[in-house]
Amino acid sequence: MAVSAQLDSSAADGRLIANLMHFARTLRAAGLPVGPGKVIDAVQALCTVGITDRRDFYWALHAVFVNRPDQRLLFDQAFHVFWRNPELLKKMLSLVLPQLNIDMPRDQGAEMLRRLAEALHPNQESREAEETEVEFDAAMTFSDREQLRTMDFEKMSLEELARAKAAIARMNLPIMDIPTRRFARNPRGARADLRATLRAALRSGGIIELKRKSPRKRPPPLVVLCDISGSMSRYSRVFLHFMHSITNDRDRVFTFVFGTRLTNITRYLRHRDVDLALDRVAEAVIDWSGGTRIGHSIAEFNQLWSRRVLGQGAVVLLITDGLDRDAGTGLAHEMDRLHRSCRRLIWLNPLLRYEGFEPRSLGMKAMLPYVDEFRPVHNLESLETLIEVLSAPIARRGGASVAWQYSRERAA
Secondary structure (H helix, E strand, O other), X not given: OHHXXXXXXXHHOOOHHHXXXXXXXXXHHOOOOOOHHHXXXXXXXXXXXXXXXXXXXXXXXXXXXXXXXXXXXXXXXXXXXXXXXXXXXXXXXXXXXXXXXXXOOOOOOHHHHHHHHHHHOHHHHHHHHHHHHHHHHHHHHXXXXXXXXXXXXXXXXXXXXXXXXXXXXXXXXOOOOEEEEEEEEOOOOOEEOHHHHHHHHHHHOOOOOOOEEEEEEEOOOEEEEEEOOHHHHHHHHHHHHHHHHHHOOOOOEEEEEEOOOEEEOHHHHOOOOHHHHHHHHHHXXXXXXXXXXXXXXXXXXXXXXXXXXXXXXXXXXXXXXXXXXXXXXXXXHHHHHHHHHOOEEEEEOHHHHOOOOOOOOHHHHHHHHHOOEEEOOOOHHHHHHHHHHHHOOOOXXXXXXXXXXXXXXXXX
């Protein structure tokens, strides 16, 4: 085999470790969390399995460098390109060369191939950036920022995705305060505080000064239900960064992910280090990039978690494309129960980015009557709009008519 011959020659002249270090740097530049410790683990793994069999060599490195399901495709492409697969190498090089803007069918792994090409050929991008900056001068600063806000997460390159994640980390979520059932002292309150009045009278020797109180205000709990199925995999990794940001920005944020089952990842996202938090999430979630059972997952949430986290007027963010494997079986009943248990139910759907979107699937039709708002979420601008909506005063519930009217206008 070509790989076996290459490895044998590399091991003979002592270049195997150097090549492994170069391969690890390539993976790190392409977006995988690879450090010096993993390089040492890779060397030990190869010492154990040997380098004479291509499959053993591949899976030994795969076991070391791949931590999450969304990293598999990138590692597979990087492995075959780095260890000499001419077809993938030719395809990757074509992504970094100048080309005409011709509409072509997109491959499933085209975006990851582009990121891998940028990792292996960083000078190409820097040269193009320098030429563009010289041509447009200072106008590029505002233009790049505006373009990044409106760019779809699915179309972002590695550098653009890193800048988007950095922008998400700086986002704040100042949700409006709402009155609770507890009271706090307030000289201008509308309700008399008899206990505080009697205590003040005892301290003053019988002089009665009426004390007042008003309902205490605090932000409502925020509950996020995020779809991590295969159809949402390209957006879910960005949404996890967003959820990590808001979890560490305020209290009483509860985050759940679901594919074929429901998983509570709240405690993992409370780690300050986003890479450590996402690694813990990857270890806890076992149904990543699989099917979608929205009705079953929401039923599990209603049965096990709703009474714990939906108190005091919680706001629920449901992030899913609405493509249900069970064809909406039991989904309407569970959505109705969820809608009645929270103050506000907002459905965030990446498919709304299409102008001609129309809710035709059975799952979407079952969900729409029970949501208060139906909004797109596919770029930084949509996330900023979401923050503005959550920070605005909560209006009287519009019910199904709001969601249906919005979807009808989009479809028209």
